[in-house]
Every structure is written in structure tokens, then in C-alpha cells.
Amino acid sequence: MSEMIERVARAIHAGVGFHGEYGQSPFSKEQCDRAALAAIEAMREPTNEMVGAGVEGWKVNGYASIQFVWPFMIDAALSVSDEQP
Numbered sequence: 001m002s003e004m005i006e007r008v009a010r011a012i013h014a015g016v017g018f019h020g021e022y023g024q025s026p027f028s029k030e031q032c033d034r035a036a037l038a039a040i041e042a043m044r045e046p047t048n049e050m051v052g053a054g055v056e057g058w059k060v061n062g063y064a065s066i067q068f069v070w071p072f073m074i075d076a077a078l079s080v081s082d083e084q085p
Contacts, residue, residue, distance in 0.1 A: 008036035049076045 009032040016027070027035075046054070050073040057072030 005033060005036045005040065008039055009033045012036055012039070043077065046073060047077065049079070050074075052076070 009029070012035045013027065013032045053072040053076035054069045057069040060072075061068055
């Protein structure tokens with residue numbers, strides 16, 4: 001399992017309100033891992049908002065590495081919108 005999958009799985013575990021040891025909750029470690037994989041796969045194709053935010057992040061710096069642009073794109077993905085999918 002990659003570092004990112006584990007990071008997302010732990011965030012899912014904490015995000016649904018479980019406290020205590022990771023994998024020792026109503027959701028098993030395997031369930032959190034599968035949820036993390038599904039979440040990351042769902043983000044494979046960026047939304048138009050994410051692409052736009054990445055372009056804006058690029059413009060802010062004049063040049064940028066993916067490490068600089070990526071947070072702009074994730075912030076756009078995390079933003080709350082009135083639009084329904």
C-alpha cells in the first residue's frame with residue numbers, strides 16, 4: 001500500500017468520527033483502505049474547477065512545480081459548492 005493510500009485511509013477513519021487505533025473501529029483497516037483507493041481513483045480525472053485552480057496557481061508563481069500547483073487543485077476539489085454532481 002502506498003503512503004498516500006494509507007494517509008487517505010487514516011483520514012477516512014478519523015473523518016467519520018472514529019477515535020482510537022486505526023483499524024480498530026466499526027470499519028476495519030481493509031475497509032478504510034478500500035475506501036481510500038476509491039476516493040483517490042475518483043480524483044484521477046480533475047474537475048474543470050481543479051484545472052482552473054491549477055492554472056491560477058501556475059500564474060501566481062510565474063512558473064511552478066507540480067508540488068506548488070497541486071494544493072491549489074486540491075483546495076478547489078475540497079471547496080463547498082452549491083452545485084450538485
